[in-house]
Amino acid sequence: MPDYMFLLESRLLPEQRAAMLRVQELSAAMGYNVYLTGGTVRDLITGASLRDLDFTVEGNPSKIARELEKGGAKVLHEDEKLRHVEILFAGDCEGSIAAARDDHYVRPGTRPEIRWSTIMEDLRRRDFSLNAIAISLNPASRGLLLDPTNGLSDIERAEVRALTIHSFTNQPVRLLRVLRFAARMGFKLEQRTQEWFDLAIERDLQHTIGSEDAGAELRGLAREENPGAILKSWEEHDLLETVNAVLAKKHPDYDAINRLNKVRDDLFLAGLRPRLATPMKLAILGRLKDREQGSLLHKLEFRSAEIERILEFEEEAQATAKELAGKKMAAPIDAFRFLEKMPVDTMAQLLAFSSNSGAVSKIRAYLNKWRPLRQGIPTIANELTAIGMPAGPKFDAIVNQVFAMQLTGRGKTPEEREKILRKLSGIKEQPKPKESKSKEKKGGKFAAKAVAPAAKAAAHAEKPSAAKGHKPAGAKKPEKKKKK
Ligand code: ATP
Ligand code: MG
Secondary structure: OOOOHHHHHHHOOHHHHHHHHHHHHHHHHHOOEEEEOHHHHHHHHHOOOOOEEEEEEEOOHHHHHHHHHHOOOEEEEEEOOOOEEEEEEOOOEEEEEEEOEEEEOOOOOOOOEEEEOOHHHHHHOOOEHHHOOEEEOOHHHOOOEEOOOOHHHHHHHOEEOEOOOOHHHHOOOHHHHHHHHHHHHOOEEOHHHHHHHHHHHHOOHHHHOOHHHHHHHHHHHHOOOOHHHHHHHHHHOOOHHHHOHHHHHHOOOHHHHHHHHHHHHHHHHOOOOOOOHHHHHHHHOOOOOHHHHHHHHHHOOOOHHHHHHHHHHHHHHHHHHHHHHOHHHOOHHHHHHHHHHOOHHHHHHHHHHOOOHHHHHHHHHHHHHHHHHHOOHHHHHHHHHHOOOOOOHHHHHHHHHHHHHHHOOOOOOHHHHHHHHHHHHOOOOOOOOOOOOOHHHOOOHHHHHHHHHHHHHHHHOOHHHHHHHOOOOOOOHHHHHHHO
């Protein structure tokens, strides 16, 4: 039995791991079998980043969702008919929980009858073999891979393979999906899938794609890392007009998409995990008038709250930029506090498209200078402890003050900081400083907390000060100075 559990453990972010354990625990308590499925397993196997966690339970996902909500998770959308819950797990991690089901088609192309089923039936009703793989999260078989349609070998061959000859007839939206997965992964269509695809296009099935299904694909597209490649593939196959005729006529704004993608890389390098679905939708629709954008989203059956958020996003981002560049934010520390609360997608929108250079340069400073400096706060706390300052409100205030000074370019070296710290605390240099025994005994709340993270912070931020920050309290530096 191949053990995929260890792969999972090494690839999940801590918050994703916590979410998985919680779902596992709740399912076990309710007596449901639970599996990781769909995109999560595919991305795990191919080495792509795990954006969200898709779970399938042999049971009722609503009951699990209700329990998760008690722990801080947020249900984003719940389809009671399909028993499918989209959820934001505690820790800001996206995912879904769905009931295992079989779609039974009385005749190809008719609406399927839904039957609650086992995981194996659920996998077989899926669109492509690479999406029809599951990993068991059940105590007796944890880590077991379920691959009833041989998806693994298709992934190895770099092919997208539809599971039945009726695949596109049953759900024409799969014409968009097959190209989306092929373009995203750089795969080709398996030979018979290509024949079925061509046949479906010949029969004009693309014009029967439902508006809600097309909307779901546009939503999926905006979450892609490289939506441009997928849009080009849809355009090449004359499929974009099935999403929206105006978008097909005016074309997606590829330039805007590329700019946003570049900003995504910058944000990623700065240590943030940007989710750019909203600005990306706007970038895709960038060549359409406001009125046309609104009408497109309505036609594709986006929810009204979603439409509002998309259409008001740009204006809100501009208002935020104005505030950031305004007089109240003149001091870097105020701009820093403001930026700490700014949603990352707003930041991305401004970096990619804003002409407000004052705001943009502050965002750049925040990403490239201020955030790394913040990691040095424990070092400042260590240094303050080292000169003999006890923990308390004054201690914290001084640390914050020094950090604020660092944002203006002061207090870069440990020596400079020591001077500042002594001045602010009023602690004079002792002629013969006593060696204290251990740091734990000194300081209080702040110092004790600060000692451990200081190593990490120092490694990231300020190497020279880091070394000093870790010396036992009692300040060796003054001794050195004396020797001079
Ligand atoms: P992404 O990374 O874009 O989220 P995904 O594979 O998770 O990719 P979703 O649209 O979130 O795609 O769907 C989740 C899973 O549900 C898919 O992996 C697939 O197994 C199944 N699925 C989605 N749409 C269909 C469909 N039209 N027909 C059959 N199965 C589908
Ligand atoms: Mg998914």
